[in-house]
Amino acid sequence: MPKITFITSDGAEHEVEAQVGQSVMEAAIDHGVPGIDADCGGCCSCATCHVFVDEKWRAEVGEPVDMEADMLEVHDDRRPGSRLSCQIPVRDELDGLVVRVPEFQM
Numbered sequence: 001m002p003k004i005t006f007i008t009s010d011g012a013e014h015e016v017e018a019q020v021g022q023s024v025m026e027a028a029i030d031h032g033v034p035g036i037d038a039d040c041g042g043c044c045s046c047a048t049c050h051v052f053v054d055e056k057w058r059a060e061v062g063e064p065v066d067m068e069a070d071m072l073e074v075h076d077d078r079r080p081g082s083r084l085s086c087q088i089p090v091r092d093e094l095d096g097l098v099v100r101v102p103e104f105q106m
């Protein structure tokens with residue numbers, strides 16, 4: 001099972017075991033990671049699952065697709081590495097992934 005570390009704005013690290021095929025958002029929800037609300041349930045329409053992908057993981061995670069990019073576009077706090085975690089499928093290659101939860105979601 002791939003391990004994913006969520007770092008919240010207070011610096012706390014939440015390492016969770018994710019299942020291949022679920023989304024990074026679902027892994028966060030399953031383990032009660034604070035700051036990932038996922039109000040729309042993963043439909044790419046709320047942006048309350050926003051994360052900043054750690055720089056060294058950005059190439060492996062990839063860029064947002066069109067609909068996700070549109071949602072992120074309206075965010076003033078969009079930064080390099082911004083992704084909606086419901087749009088990142090967990091794969092074995094993402095074992096060790098590190099993402100940060102934005103302060104505005106805490």
Ligand code: FES
Nearest residue numbers: 040042044047086
């Ligand atoms: S859960 Fe709503 S956009 Fe990701």
